[in-house]
Amino acid sequence: MRKLIVGVAALSATALLAACGGGGGGGNEAEPTTGSSAEETTSAAAGGAGEIVIWVDANREPGVIAASEKFEEETGVAVTVVQKEFGDIRSDFLALVPTGEGPDIAVGAHDWLGSFIVNGVISSVDLADKTSEFSDVSLEAFTWEGQLYGLPTAVESVGLIRNTELAPDPVGGTFEEMVASGEATGAQYPFLIKTGPEGDAYTYYAFQTSFGAPVFQQNDDGSYASELGMGEEGGQAFATWLAENGQTGTGLLNTDITLDIAEAEFMAGNSPYIIDGPWNVAKYEDAGLTIAVDPIPAAGPETAAPFVGVQGFYLSAQSQNQLLATDFLVNYMATQEAQTAIYTSDPRPPAMNAVADSLADDPVLTGFLAAAENGAPMPSIPEMNSVWDFWGVTQASIISGAAEAGPAWDKMIADINGAIG
Amino acid sequence: MSVTTTRGAEPLPTTSHARNWRPGYAVKLLLMALVNAFGVYTIWAAYLQSSWGIAIGSAVILVVVDWIYFAKRTLPLKYIVPGLLFLLVFQLGSMLYTGYVAFTNYSTGHNTTMDQAVDAIMIQNERRSEDSPSYPLVVVRDEDALGFAILDGETVRVGTAEEALADAPDAVVDGTSIVEVPGWEVVPRTDVLTDQELQEAVLALRVPVSEDAEEGSIRTREGSTGAVYRSSLEYDQDAGTMTDTASGVVYHADQQQGLFVAEDGTALTVGWRVHVGFDNFTRAFTEADYSTAFLRIVLWTFAFAALSVASAFLVGLALAIVFDDTRLRARKLMRTLFVLPYAFPAFLSALLWRGMLNPNPQYGLINDWFFFDAYIRWLSDPFLAKVALLVVNLWLSFPYWFVITTGALQSLPDDVMEAARIDGAGGWRTWRSITLPLLLVSTAPLLIASFAFNFNNFALIFMLTGGGPRFTDTSAALGHTDILISMIYQISGAAGGRSDYGLASALSILVFLVVGTISALAFRQTRKLEEIL
Incomplete structure (x- = not known):
């Protein structure tokens, strides 16, 4: 009896296994004709033959899917769009590309370029004649040592957002004029800029460049050298300006104004101006404000040039389907149709000239494009990574009065140079 | 069949409760069948991915689990094994990997293997000639060689990796696309796109523009247009060196640092992971x-x-x-x-x-x-x-x-x-x-x-x-x-x-x-x- 039971058990187990195994194992036989479950598991990780995998954030996903449909139709190649958190893409791309599990194409910000280059995970992109269709700053941003490494889609920079109810007219070109007209409105704050205890070197950068102190020295073609450009007089003048307008000076700049506070006060109508980017426009408009966007006024003698951040698509160096991926990127994504689709799903100021022109009747968008025109791409050279850790914190300590402007700035320069090595 | 209880001085069971046919046993059988199905599926999926470590590991685990739940003498293990397995898979795995990484220089700039670093360095140093136009291109082949045919103005020129571009006067052109090249089979674009091996061969192919290597070679990135590219570095795999073709500087692969280093200490951008012993432990x-x-x-x-x-x-x-x-x-x-x-x-x-x-x-x-x-x-x-x-x-x-x-x-x-x-x-x-x-x-x-x-x-x-x-x-x-x-x-x-x-x-x-x-x-x-x- 016992033997019989064991026998039955073994039989039924085998039968069950066969049934379950059939689902997984059948995939092999059925693979050439139908997309079976086994095939799907392989494809999710890395592009198999005749297929490309694209990592994209939730906002841009519909745009990329729209662009990929035409490609799939014309070439018969399957495009798998994998949705990921934008902030996770950088580290996941770095970690997974070397293992062969990475995507063929991934969306990203141009300032990741430096670490992607030294880690050897991206391939160059040749847009050939199409380069003339994109704005110069967007191409500059994805260029490293004279070679292009990505397809730009959006160009962003901070600008001076104006609450038209409080300040109906565009402001003059200098910081003093802006403060004067801000004070004339009688609002609680003449202007707002988010600072916080860790500082915000990104948002402050336009003011810094107006003193002629770019973070890195720029070559004649606009690319950045690896020598710091803010260690000279310009940088010191900016540091002095921070102290003069900080909490021990005029109080216009204040580390207590964190991101949340700045946004909340502006939405409450307590300030006519805020330095902010296009990503917050929807928030302000939802709060019932009517806004306009102007270029950032200069605090120093030169033009205030904010950082321009460019977003676009990278091509993996270890892609098994680089030819397909390049074909998709250059011949299907670098088109007005696809770029418009991406703009529609994620409305950021577009990098493609034709798309920008078609949106000329949107004043906020053109305002940001004008603000970005003054700007310079945020450096993507690997050395930039070493700057962030010290930059904002030092500015914050000068603004709060915790440190003396001159020595603190000098120490920051020394620290950054030490970190760059 | 005797009554199976373990209490008091009642007779010992003649069968193990592991094989006794009761409702509980049926449930166990069902659960084990599911476990086995999942295990076999995992092994199969790992096999398809050529992940041999995972395939062999899962096979061993599956056999051990089956033995434990169907054998007589493994009562304590039946309780311990699930927890032990999860510990093994989720804790020990990451601990071992952490231990491995601690002895390498895995960091920014040392993110990949040496082969991939070489790939990346070659990519970064191969530039399109600034004056090169884009040529319409098709992939061609005969019995043993793969080549490119490009449309240069009105003339079609054909070449392979060994033979520099030469005019093909009898080729048939329709608009800007090359339809036929005598002596060669024009590979349809769909073939290039769907055959992965062919795709890689096409990407790797460089057709010299002329006998003079200085003039660069034709390369295609997406299979339908080509342009002249020049590489400023030459890789010698046997010697493990990169040579700058312009300045003649030789960079040696330094397996201590995981970098290509020249005599004067300058290094190429991309490095790779190497073992560094206890360096990381002393650096702090x-x-x-x-x-x-x-x-x-x-x-x-x-x-x-x-x-x-x-x-x-x-x-x-x-x-x-x-x-x-x-x-x-x-x-x-x-x-x-x-x-x-x-x-x-x-x-x-x-x-x-x-x-x-x-x-x-x-x-x-x-x-x-x-x-x-x-x-x-x-x-x-x-x-x-x-x-x-x-x-x-x-x-x-x-x-x-x-x-x-x-x-x-x-x-x-x-x-x-x-x-x-x-x-x-x-x-x-x-x-x-x-x-x-x-x-x-x-x-x-x-x-x-x-x-x-x-x-x-x-x-x-x-x-x-x-x-x-x-x-x-x-x-x-x-x-x-x-x-x-x-x-x-x-x-x-x-x-x-x-x-x-x-x-x-x-x-x-x-x-x-x-x-x-x-x-x-x-x-x-x-x-x-x-x-x-």
């Missing part, structure tokens, strides 16, 4: 940037963990004693209220506290309500930031100890208390000699666990101070309230900036050793407490 102590910060961070980590546990335990215990007094009214309500801080997610509370601790009384509630609108820099002064962290952590964790000690107090034996009272012990004496020792028997293991938790309390540090305020005397991006785990996070580059996984892994192992040793020692001490009973 020897490298100037880290060594000054490291010691202070270690001390603060111990202080933070110890003070957090001690303060929360004492406050929780004091409240528990007060609310243990039956004379108090509305005890249940009060007790419930005290648990509230514990009921909120800790990281959310930390963020709230961060806002409330804003130094400006206009925004910061703490300064506004409790410090007469004074401007106190809670989070940017090195000492006050530490105080703030401890206070917030106290607020977050005293309810836990309140609950634990309330339970423990209520379970203390009344007779011992009574005996103490009869022996003439006063309140303090009873508490000191009876209550506290008895309490510690049951709570000491929790104190140790809590210490270990606070030793690695990353969420609170990250959310409240982010490690700041920054040290001013070191170039490392570390601060006064950084504990070891947040230092590791900073070094790993997860927050952005340069990442050094090798050093971060080595430090993680050190932290593990510290916490492990302390816990082991402390648990041994608690055993002594039990002897009081």
